[in-house]
Amino acid sequence: MQKTFSIIKPDAVKRNLIGHINQIIESSELKILASKKLYLTKKQAEIFYEVHKERPFFDSLVEYMTSGPVQVQVLEGNNAVANYRKIMGATNPAEAEEGTIRKQYAESIEANSVHGSDSEENAKIEISFFFSGSELV
Numbered sequence: 752m753q754k755t756f757s758i759i760k761p762d763a764v765k766r767n768l769i770g771h772i773n774q775i776i777e778s779s780e781l782k783i784l785a786s787k788k789l790y791l792t793k794k795q796a797e798i799f800y801e802v803h804k805e806r807p808f809f810d811s812l813v814e815y816m817t818s819g820p821v822q823v824q825v826l827e828g829n830n831a832v833a834n835y836r837k838i839m840g841a842t843n844p845a846e847a848e849e850g851t852i853r854k855q856y857a858e859s860i861e862a863n864s865v866h867g868s869d870s871e872e873n874a875k876i877e878i879s880f881f882f883s884g885s886e887l888v
Contacts, residue, residue, distance in 0.1 A: 754784070754887075755831040755868045756877035761819035762862035764788070769822050772865065775852055779838045781828040785886045788822050799880060808861070815861055823881045832874055835867045 757776070759769055773783060791799070796813040803809045826835055840851025844863055847854035857863035868874035878887075 752827050752829065753831040753871060753874075754878060755781075755826050755835050755871075755874045756866075756881075757824040757826055757835060757868075758866040759822035759824070760862065760864055760866060761815065761821055762858050763856055763864040764820050764822055766856075768856055768864065772852055772856070775838055776824075776826060776835070779828075779834060781826045781831060781834060783824055784827050784888060785825040785882050786822060787881075787886075788820050789881075790820050791817050793817050799877070812861065825878050825882055825887055832868055832871055836869070839865050839867050 759772055763769070763772060769788075773786075776783065793813060796816045797804075800809065800812055800816070803812060828834060838851055840847030840853035840857075842853070842863060843860050844853045844857035847857070852865050853863050868877050
């Protein structure tokens with residue numbers, strides 16, 4: 752079984768979509784191992800999204816991700832990284848397939864409701880950024 756990391760972003764939390772998104776996750780044969788709601792600090796967001804630091808959207812991304820609470824989660828299942836990326840849909844909701852989370856709920860490319868790890872290596876890094884081993888049940 753593989754693990755992956757998910758963030759339900761501020762736009763989706765604000766619109767009370769956590770339960771709807773979790774239904775999609777769980778119906779796709781992924782199990783939610785750990786989940787918690789929190790506010791990202793500016794420093795946390797800057798560190799988490801450091802890979803985008805040189806990109807023009809970095810500051811607005813940090814501002815958006817600290818604009819309200821997020822739900823961080825650890826998911827588990829067969830091919831969890833690829834499976835979650837498939838059900839999330841394309842980053843641009845206009846390009847996302849019907850039935851995906853982003854097609855159904857995203858407001859824009861930035862406010863696209865969810866984040867998911869793009870590799871097993873990054874999943875491990877992202878999970879350990881937010882969760883201790885004892886929180887994974």
